[in-house]
Every structure is written in C-alpha cells, then in structure tokens.
Amino acid sequence: MRQIGFLKHLKGHTCLNTGGYGATALNMKRDPLKLNSVENEFPLTLGRDVSGVVMECGLSVSYFKPGDEVWAAIPPWKQGTLSEFVVASGNEVSFKPKCLSHTEAAALPYVGLTAWSAINKVGGLNQKNCGGKRVLILGASGGVGTFAVQLVKAWGAHVTAVCSNDASALMKELGADEVIDYKSGNLEEQLKTLPLFDFILDNVGGSTEKWALDLLKKWSGATYVTLVTPFLINVDRLGVADGMLRTGITISSKTVKHLCKGVHYRWAFFMPSGPCLDEIAELVDSGKIQPVIDQVFSFSEVPKAFLKLEGGHARGKTVINVINKK
Ligand SMILES: NC(=O)c1ccc[n+]([C@@H]2O[C@H](COP(=O)([O-])OP(=O)(O)OC[C@H]3O[C@@H](n4cnc5c(N)ncnc54)[C@H](OP(=O)(O)O)[C@@H]3O)[C@@H](O)[C@H]2O)c1
Numbered sequence: 001m002r003q004i005g006f007l008k009h010l011k012g013h014t015c016l017n018t019g020g021y022g023a024t025a026l027n028m029k030r031d032p033l034k035l036n037s038v039e040n041e042f043p044l045t046l047g048r049d050v051s052g053v054v055m056e057c058g059l060s061v062s063y064f065k066p067g068d069e070v071w072a073a074i075p076p077w078k079q080g081t082l083s084e085f086v087v088a089s090g091n092e093v094s095f096k097p098k099c100l101s102h103t104e105a106a107a108l109p110y111v112g113l114t115a116w117s118a119i120n121k122v123g124g125l126n127q128k129n130c131g132g133k134r135v136l137i138l139g140a141s142g143g144v145g146t147f148a149v150q151l152v153k154a155w156g157a158h159v160t161a162v163c164s165n166d167a168s169a170l171m172k173e174l175g176a177d178e179v180i181d182y183k184s185g186n187l188e189e190q191l192k193t194l195p196l197f198d199f200i201l202d203n204v205g206g207s208t209e210k211w212a213l214d215l216l217k218k219w220s221g222a223t224y225v226t227l228v229t230p231f232l233i234n235v236d237r238l239g240v241a242d243g244m245l246r247t248g249i250t251i252s253s254k255t256v257k258h259l260c261k262g263v264h265y266r267w268a269f270f271m272p273s274g275p276c277l278d279e280i281a282e283l284v285d286s287g288k289i290q291p292v293i294d295q296v297f298s299f300s301e302v303p304k305a306f307l308k309l310e311g312g313h314a315r316g317k318t319v320i321n322v323i324n325k326k
Pocket of ligand 1: 114138139141162182203204205268270314315316
C-alpha cells in the first residue's frame with residue numbers, strides 16, 4: 001500500500017512560491033484551522049521534485065521498502081524537497097526510471113505531472129485517442145513545455161511548438177513537427193496560416209487567451225487548456241472566500257462563452273500522483289521522454305539557482321544536487 005514514507009532526498013529542483021506567491025491559499029491548505037501562528041510557518045523549505053532512496057517506511061506501507069530508488073513531486077502545501085530528508089505520502093511516490101541518474105530524474109516529476117494533468121486529466125488526450133491530432137504548445141521551451149511536446153509526440157500527435165528562435169533546434173530534437181518563433185512577427189497571424197488545431201496547451205497566458213481559442217476546430221471537441229490561471233493571485237489579493245468566488249465566476253463565464261462558440265476552455269493545475277509518475281517512468285524507460293536540464297547547481301548555490309529561475313528564459317529544468325552523488 002502506498003502510504004507515508006521517509007525518503008532520503010538526493011536531488012531536488014525548486015520552482016514555486018518565490019516572493020510569497022500563493023501564500024494565502026497554500027497556508028489555508030497547510031493549516032486550515034490556523035493552529036500555527038504566522039511565525040511558526042518558517043523556515044519554509046522550498047522545492048517540489050525529489051529523486052532519492054527510501055530510508056524508512058510507515059507501518060502500513062508495503063509497496064515500497066528501504067533502499068528503493070524513487071521519485072516524487074511533493075504538493076505545494078507541504079514542506080519542500082531542498083533538504084537531505086523528505087517526508088512523502090506513499091501515493092505521491094513512484095519507482096524512479098531505471099535509465100536515469102537521480103540528477104536527471106529530479107528534472108521530471110513536477111513538470112511531468114503538471115503537463116499530465118493538463119493534457120490527460122483535464123484535456124482528455126491519451127495514448128489511444130491522440131494519434132494524428134493537431135496539438136499546439138505555447139511556451140514550449142520551458143520545463144512544462146519540453147515535457148508536453150515529448151508526451152503528445154509519444155502518443156502520436158502532430159506537434160506545433162511556439163518558442164524563441166534559439167530553442168528551435170531543441171524543439172526539433174524533442175520531436176516537434178513545426179516550430180514557430182513567437183518573436184519573429186505577429187504570432188497570431190503566423191498561426192492563422194496553419195490548419196486548425198484539436199488541442200492547445202497554453203504555458204504563457206496573458207493576451208494569448210484572447211486569440212488562441214480561434215485557432216481550434218469548432219464543434220469537434222477541440223480543447224484549450226491553460227496553466228496560467230488567476231486562482232492563487234485572486235486568493236492572495238481578495239482573501240480565501242472572495243478570491244474563490246471571483247475565480248469560480250471567471251472560469252464558469254469563460255467556459256460557457258467558449259462552449260457557445262464550439263470549443264472547450266479549461267484550467268489545469270499540478271497534481272501530485274505516484275500512479276501517474278509510474279506511467280511517466282514507463283515512457284522514460286522506453287526512450288520516449290527524456291529530461292531536459294538547463295543547469296545543475298550544488299546545494300550551496302541555491303540562491304544563485306533562484307536568481308536564474310527569476311531571470312526566466314528557461315530551457316527545460318534547473319536541478320539542485322543536494323548531496324554530491326549522481
Ligand atoms: N497551474 C499550475 O499548477 C502550474 C504548474 C506549473 C507551472 N505553471 C505555469 O505554467 C507556465 C510554464 O511553466 P514552466 O515551469 O514551463 O515555466 P518556465 O520553465 O519558466 O518556461 C517558460 C518558457 O516560456 C518561454 N516563453 C516566455 N514567453 C513566451 C511567449 N510569449 N511565447 C512562447 N514562449 C514563451 C520562455 O523562454 P523565452 O522567454 O526565452 O522565450 C521559457 O522557456 C508558467 O506560467 C507557470 O507559472 C502552472
């Protein structure tokens with residue numbers, strides 16, 4: 001049974017909650033009865049991904065045992081993974097792909113599960129129904145995008161990737177059929193010259209939402225899924241009740257508006273899941289998905305790694321080596 005286990009953390013990557021973003025919603029989930037004072041929240045350990053070795057298991061855990069090599073992405077309301085030891089629920093953990101080192105494996109769980117949530121759980125695409133579908137990935141060169149391109153390609157889709165020109169070769173290497181440089185002229189006009197799409201994954205948000213849904217086939221189940229939602233910002237700004245109300249109204253009105261035009265509009269969120277990581281590990285071990293690592297930092301260089309993340313222009317993932325082993 002997958003339950004609470006203690007994992008010795010070998011490598012991790014951090015990409016969330018800098019600058020207090022999302023603090024209101026995540027604190028509510030972490031401490032719904034407000035039993036801890038604000039001061040007790042700290043120190044907050046950052047980092048979501050982990051790849052390491054199980055040190056100890058809870059009494060009812062039978063699926064894993066000490067010494068197993070595992071990977072996981074920990075929910076944002078729990079303490080993070082930038083530490084030597086991490087406590088995870090068994091259902092968040094999965095056996096690490098055999099073909100990857102811990103450093104390589106640590107680059108995949110968070111972005112893999114986020115893309116999985118958007119494409120499979122929310123978007124409804126899978127190995128059986130994806131073949132031949134036309135998929136557009138906006139923001140294809142970052143952590144989520146580099147995973148998403150490989151996932152839909154592995155499932156047989158025709159992939160159009162939108163990124164900067166300097167990421168074009170990487171996109172082709174990952175399997176993209178067409179690559180569009182969003183900096184070379186008007187992106188909307190460039191995309192309008194292409195045949196319509198069955199599915200769009202938006203990793204960019206903002207103004208893209210105003211025109212991207214017009215690129216979908218009408219009345220055929222085509223879906224636009226965005227990962228850039230106002231949920232956490234609304235709750236930070238307006239508080240839990242008003243923030244959730246505003247968010248509910250926004251998503252409902254947009255969903256109905258687009259449904260009337262014959263396309264589906266959806267929001268997606270990262271979902272921790274050991275069983276989904278099992279499926280991702282299979283794709284990795286069969287050579288269909290590979291980690292894309294931008295840069296690896298040592299634990300003492302964590303501040304430098306955060307500065308790099310904040311600078312943007314990621315090409316895949318930034319990984320922290322918590323202990324200096326591969
Ligand atoms: N909803 C959730 O639970 C959830 C979970 C994870 C991530 N997210 C969101 O999903 C988005 C992607 O995450 P990520 O981890 O992949 O980010 P990331 O690693 O920082 O990558 C973003 C990528 O987009 C590129 N880019 C920037 N502006 C662009 C544009 N206008 N058109 C095309 N590409 C553009 C950037 O490169 P250049 O600037 O060099 O072009 C970079 O490669 C972020 O907004 C993140 O906040 C949401």
